[in-house]
Amino acid sequence: MPIRVLIVVAIAQIVGWGSVSLTSIVGTRIAADLGVDIAAVFAGNSVHYGVMGLCAPFLARAFERYGARRVMIAGSLVACPGFALLAVAQGYGAYLVGWVILGAAGSATLTTAPYILLTEIVGRSAGRAIGAMMLMTGLSSSVFWPTTAFLSDFFGWRGTCGVYAVAMWLVCVPLYLYGVPRRATAPPARPSQDAIPAEPPPRTGPLALIAAGTALIAFVGFGLSAVLVELLIVEGLSRSEAIGYGSALGVIQIGARAMDFLGGGRWDGLTTGLFAALAVLAALLLLAVGDGGPVAAGAFILLYGLGSGAMAVARATIPLVFFDRATYARAASRIALPLNLASALSPPALAAVLTRFGGDAVLVLAAGFMVAATVALLVLARRRPRAQLTVRA
Incomplete structure (x- = not known):
């Protein structure tokens, strides 16, 4: 590159x-x-x-x-x-x-x-x-x-x-x-990197699972970003404490992206997504059962920041596990529709839940969405192309 x-x-x-x-x-x-x-x-x-x-x-x-x-x-x-x-x-x-x-x-x-x-x-x-x-x-x-x-x-x-x-x-x-070059092309890729000769490229099944999983993840990520400060206040922090913890989130998310980058491609987007989803789910449950004090809030911000930061990278790279450069553009464009709609709808939806039902309801709803996203990623992992499994074995 x-x-x-x-x-x-x-x-x-x-x-x-x-x-x-x-x-x-x-x-x-x-x-x-x-x-x-x-x-x-x-x-x-x-x-x-x-x-x-x-x-x-x-x-x-x-x-x-x-x-x-x-x-x-x-x-x-x-x-x-x-x-x-x-x-x-x-x-x-x-x-x-x-x-x-x-x-x-x-x-x-x-x-x-x-x-x-x-x-x-x-x-x-x-x-x-x-x-x-x-x-x-x-x-x-x-x-x-x-x-x-x-x-x-x-x-x-x-x-x-x-x-x-x-x-x-x-x-x-x-x-x-x-x-940017007039037509972005690269030297022919090695078969192990850019081709899956053993089987045809996946179509509807994996594409639908990727779209569903990334849309659920985006709903949680964009929605919580919009209501994070108010959520922390409802959970027991003062406004100044909530703003302080919220301000640290961006730094932690960038740190998570840096860790993924420094990993040097040792894991693909699907593996990153699974670990990130589990981190976000653990953070939500921790805040829900915590006492609303600074320790619980700090642990939530750390886990959620690491998970959501890595998840942002995973949303973009999961399709690379299943689609090569010839089919990536069409796949990514189709995935973008539910992902962006979820991003648009989640802030007002979670704000309404927070206002009417409280912070615990937001956390339970977000956790449910993350469980569903994790299931979708686990099913995708079982459908990983055989050539990808061979390469990483």
Whole structure:
């Protein structure tokens, strides 16, 4: 994997994810300006994820025919008018349309697209490259939250959206245009890495299990991220303690990604996913039966951070166990639909459960989802291609 390409993709992803996270910083200003409540503002992010998922299956053919580089350039071009519409929106309807455009652009540029790009370059061994990219992109909020705060103080939230609109054309498009090979290809892979001659590539069964497992995992991950501070408060911590523990989560998650990367490919995405799912499940049960004190909360944050950080890598690399570079784009695009829909629906769903039924109900629901995801991963492990088992034996 050329380091230059990896850095280029990581920078573009940091810009892409960091810019769409602006509501975390300027949400109250947007709400006051548009005359809506804060929940309505964050609904824009849910629309963003939902549209990303709905568009993903339709982009599969484009990824296969034109390659990820061209699709990502087109997506960056589309993102510019999305931010521009947010900048000039005078009503809530126009605001949501802006997020629809950004969702369509995100489907072509964020998450699934770079995974496809790196798989085009490296093949089945792209897992380590994806892990390295995710290690770097984990810094997006650390970079862009203060950037958004700085820009909004000078230009307001509308001016900040304008800056990000320009950045899509002047930063992301040139990065993909000049920093990525015209058609990402790699030298022919060794049979043990990129081909499974003993059996045909898996189709509906594994694909459905991967989609179900990753969607369940995403529901828990994105939902808990949205309600984590309030959940810890309900479980017995003070607000300052809850914010402190929540702030440590990102560092632990990045540490988990680093551990997976430094593992050097000793385990594949499916193995990582199983261990990560068990860690998350243990963390949820520990917090549920704990006394709500700092020790139980600290153990929860540590286990959950390690598990959820590794799980983020596993979501991207599990398909590499079953699909080679020729079929990965179509598989990843299909998986993206339920994954993004789960990501969009989980924050309001878990917030509603927390408000109506309390923190223990959230933990039990999340644990149930993780049990179901673990079962799906265990079934997938039994269906691992024979050539993969031979290689790792």
